[in-house]
Amino acid sequence: MPRTLFPCCLFLIAPAVLAQSGGVLKGKVVLDPSGEAVHSATVMIVQLGRSVQTDTEGAYQFNNVPPGTYDVLAHLHPLGDQRQRVTITSGTVATANFKLRLAAVHEQITVTASGREETALEAFQTVTSMQTLELTAKSAPSLGEVLESEPGVAKRSSGPGTTRPVIRGFDGDRVLVLQDGMPAGTLGYQSGDHGEPIDVTSLERVEVVRGPATLLYGSNAIGGVVNAVTSHHQVHQHPHPGLRGHLTGMGGSNNGLAGGSGGFEYGYRNWLLWGGGGRQRTGDYHAPLGKIENSQTDNSQTNAGLGYYGSKYFASLGYGFQDGTYGIPADMEDLLHSEEDHDSEHGLVDLKFQRHNVRAGMGVKDFWSMERFAMTLGYTDWHHREISSGEVHNRFYNKQFSYRGVFDQKKRGHNSGNFGFMGRYRDYKAIGEEAFAPPVTQTAFAAFVLEQFSFERFRIQLGGRIENTGYTPSGLRDRSFTGVSGAAGIQLPLWHGGSFVTNYTHSYRAPALEELYSYGPHAGNLTFEIGDANLRRESAEGLDVSLRHEHSRIKGEVNFFQYWIGDYVYLAPTGGIQDGLIEVLYRQGDAHYQGIEGRIDAGVCPNLWLNLGVDAVRATLTSTDMPLPRIPPLRGRIGMDVRYKGLSIRPGLLLTNQQDRIFPTETATAGYGVIDLAASYVYTQRHAMHVFGVDAFNLGNNLYRNHLSFIKEIAPEIGRGIRAYYTIQFF
Numbered sequence: 001m002p003r004t005l006f007p008c009c010l011f012l013i014a015p016a017v018l019a020q021s022g023g024v025l026k027g028k029v030v031l032d033p034s035g036e037a038v039h040s041a042t043v044m045i046v047q048l049g050r051s052v053q054t055d056t057e058g059a060y061q062f063n064n065v066p067p068g069t070y071d072v073l074a075h076l077h078p079l080g081d082q083r084q085r086v087t088i089t090s091g092t093v094a095t096a097n098f099k100l101r102l103a104a105v106h107e108q109i110t111v112t113a114s115g116r117e118e119t120a121l122e123a124f125q126t127v128t129s130m131q132t133l134e135l136t137a138k139s140a141p142s143l144g145e146v147l148e149s150e151p152g153v154a155k156r157s158s159g160p161g162t163t164r165p166v167i168r169g170f171d172g173d174r175v176l177v178l179q180d181g182m183p184a185g186t187l188g189y190q191s192g193d194h195g196e197p198i199d200v201t202s203l204e205r206v207e208v209v210r211g212p213a214t215l216l217y218g219s220n221a222i223g224g225v226v227n228a229v230t231s232h233h234q235v236h237q238h239p240h241p242g243l244r245g246h247l248t249g250m251g252g253s254n255n256g257l258a259g260g261s262g263g264f265e266y267g268y269r270n271w272l273l274w275g276g277g278g279r280q281r282t283g284d285y286h287a288p289l290g291k292i293e294n295s296q297t298d299n300s301q302t303n304a305g306l307g308y309y310g311s312k313y314f315a316s317l318g319y320g321f322q323d324g325t326y327g328i329p330a331d332m333e334d335l336l337h338s339e340e341d342h343d344s345e346h347g348l349v350d351l352k353f354q355r356h357n358v359r360a361g362m363g364v365k366d367f368w369s370m371e372r373f374a375m376t377l378g379y380t381d382w383h384h385r386e387i388s389s390g391e392v393h394n395r396f397y398n399k400q401f402s403y404r405g406v407f408d409q410k411k412r413g414h415n416s417g418n419f420g421f422m423g424r425y426r427d428y429k430a431i432g433e434e435a436f437a438p439p440v441t442q443t444a445f446a447a448f449v450l451e452q453f454s455f456e457r458f459r460i461q462l463g464g465r466i467e468n469t470g471y472t473p474s475g476l477r478d479r480s481f482t483g484v485s486g487a488a489g490i491q492l493p494l495w496h497g498g499s500f501v502t503n504y505t506h507s508y509r510a511p512a513l514e515e516l517y518s519y520g521p522h523a524g525n526l527t528f529e530i531g532d533a534n535l536r537r538e539s540a541e542g543l544d545v546s547l548r549h550e551h552s553r554i555k556g557e558v559n560f561f562q563y564w565i566g567d568y569v570y571l572a573p574t575g576g577i578q579d580g581l582i583e584v585l586y587r588q589g590d591a592h593y594q595g596i597e598g599r600i601d602a603g604v605c606p607n608l609w610l611n612l613g614v615d616a617v618r619a620t621l622t623s624t625d626m627p628l629p630r631i632p633p634l635r636g637r638i639g640m641d642v643r644y645k646g647l648s649i650r651p652g653l654l655l656t657n658q659q660d661r662i663f664p665t666e667t668a669t670a671g672y673g674v675i676d677l678a679a680s681y682v683y684t685q686r687h688a689m690h691v692f693g694v695d696a697f698n699l700g701n702n703l704y705r706n707h708l709s710f711i712k713e714i715a716p717e718i719g720r721g722i723r724a725y726y727t728i729q730f731f
Contacts, residue, residue: 022065022090023091024093025061029100038076039055039731040240041079048070067090072085076100081100102646108128111229113125113207113213122491129208138200141297147165147226148165151599151615152168155708157195159328160255167208167226168211170222172512173509175221175224178228179228184196185381186355196226200228203228203230211503211542212540215487219469232265243264244730246262246263250724257282262277274303275304281296287703288701289716292329294327299322301321303318304319314361316361318358320357323354326350349393353385371409375405383398394430394431396429397427401426404420406420434521436520439473440472440517443470444467461489462487463487466483471516473513473517479511483509488503489503490502500546501547503543509537511536512569516586521578521579527582536588537567540565542564545561546558553603555600556601558597562592563594567589568588568621569588570628571665572587582665584665592620594619597616598614614634616635617631618661619631627663632659633657634656638653650677650679651676651678652677656673656704669706670705672702673702679694680694690726690727691725692725693725698718
């Protein structure tokens with residue numbers, strides 16, 4: 001069947017019935033105890049995934065709500081959330097009013113897990129969502145540093161500017177980084193010295209889906225997804241009148257952190273104009289052993305766009321530009337040889353990058369049995385240069401065009417869901433001494449469907465995806481891979497606020513470009529890599545089990561996971577040395593991942609909360625029981641949150657076990673403990689929210705090394721320091 005016909009066939013077989021005559025839900029959201037209206041709060045009908053924002057008077061309204069009984073949630077970070085159960089009948093008006101106050105525990109909102117807005121409690125997959133103010137407090141030059149303290153998430157790095165999230169031990173091409181649901185187009189997955197330089201102070205939230213997300217996002221989401229979400233590119237965007245935005249400033253000791261950012265949205269009738277920008281720089285950081293040379297970073301970004309959001313049609317167009325430089329603290333050859341063993345011509349390396357991104361969205365609401373159809377187009381032009389001794393030695397180019405179309409079905413009886421199609425065209429080229437892969441064009445096309453069935457005592461989710469990925473390398477053999485992914489899950493409410501969720505997934509991954517075609521030195525990975533153009537696709541079977549609870553005084557979850565991966569692609573050392581680097585071959589074998597992660601936030605009393613967390617993962621090649629490389633060690637977290645009105649004081653202790661289950665090319669790392677202390681004060685007004693914060697990290701100035709760092713032997717983690725920030729959100 002021609003690829004272009006497949007989504008049309010899905011559309012034709014989708015349910016096509018007229019929506020039932022609905023009712024109206026309206027109300028008001030105010031501050032407790034002052035009674036002031038809360039502007040720009042999100043109010044969500046949880047079971048429908050529909051949301052609106054409150055106006056200047058704190059009022060909201062949903063029209064044409066199908067008859068039924070729903071959970072309605074009011075949310076505005078850092079205020080606590082409030083839920084109510086509301087019954088809607090045809091042709092009537094129901095009212096639900098909310099009072100919000102500052103609180104330690106908040107519900108997390110996600111659009112990434114199922115493609116429509118929902119809470120993390122209701123999501124079938126395990127999701128972490130970090131809100132704007134949490135991101136500002138943890139602002140860092142690359143994404144891995146921001147997320148590394150979240151359950152199940154570690155960081156891979158070759159310095160502060162190169163960090164990238166590792167989810168449940170999965171790294172590289174198995175973790176997909178998105179911006180507003182579309183591929184970011186960077187090369188962070190490719191090498192240990194490439195990062196994900198996303199300015200988190202410009203985001204509404206960052207969402208992490210832990211575990212396979214291949215149904216909605218593609219074969220390279222076999223380990224998980226990180227989605228950087230802005231407020232203005234979401235398909236559920238609602239026009240709002242007037243001006244709103246933010247201003248943020250920050251500074252810090254140890255590494256000379258300085259930075260600031262700002263952004264605005266201006267709404268007039270159905271139109272929305274937005275813009276923003278910022279810059280963040282650091283100098284060389286200091287570890288307990290002394291200054292780590294060439295660890296500086298300097299990143300800046302700007303963005304602008306215009307959108308129309310009518311009652312029936314919507315469209316938007318935006319442009320973003322990033323420019324930055326970061327240093328690699330080590331001469332990679334020094335990690336393998338003494339000064340007498342080699343004659344390095346280069347020395348320390350700086351990476352200068354630029355990223356242009358153009359994004360267009362369009363769609364229509366409320367037609368036939370569809371709630372919405374949204375089409376998104378994205379083009380990214382990434383270019384970075386590797387510079388040493390003032391000379392450019394390597395250039396990398398990655399141009400990518402992506403598209404995604406999604407039909408959201410109206411809830412009909414027990415059933416809701418979405419289906420759609422997506423694809424991309426990628427043009428990759430490397431020039432220079434480390435052009436270890438030839439120029440390659442890559443194409444992909446997929447069609448997917450994800451359905452939910454909600455009953456009184458349980459919910460079921462079923463989904464499937466078919467995807468084709470093709471490679472056309474210069475001078476080498478073309479390859480094409482077609483695979484099917486599927487999933488089934490069930491969610492059982494156990495008690496008020498508690499649920500049990502289990503998911504089975506069958507996932508497929510096409511080999512990455514580098515795994516097929518590389519042949520040459522790759523200093524960022526400390527290897528001379530030799531690809532295999534005959535590699536087969538990976539096939540994974542996964543089982544996730546989750547127990548969750550969310551209430552006003554306690555919030556927690558514990559997750560168990562097992563993944564069996566057939567034909568797992570990995571780098572196998574040959575024992576030889578080429579160009580002063582360890583020679584490795586891309587090979588395949590069966591692998592097994594298993595682990596646990598948990599988190600609990602408990603209110604000991606109204607002004608004192610206890611925060612506990614743990615995660616562990618074990619990954620091996622099953623035929624030899626050989627540990628896979630760069631697997632995070634066992635970690636535990638103990639913290640408190642002491643609150644008085646708008647003041648929050650949060651001491652914390654991170655405990656990390658030694659990691660001595662290592663791959664042949666790795667070295668073991670010792671266990672360690674790190675003490676941090678954070679404090680913030682929130683002052684809320686009717687049209688503004690002010691946040692003052694300070695974060696004192698590694699108070700004991702402990703010497704410790706990140707097991708997932710490629711340069712941990714010569715660049716331990718940062719020593720004692722303080723970071724302070726101020727942000728105002730106006731609306």
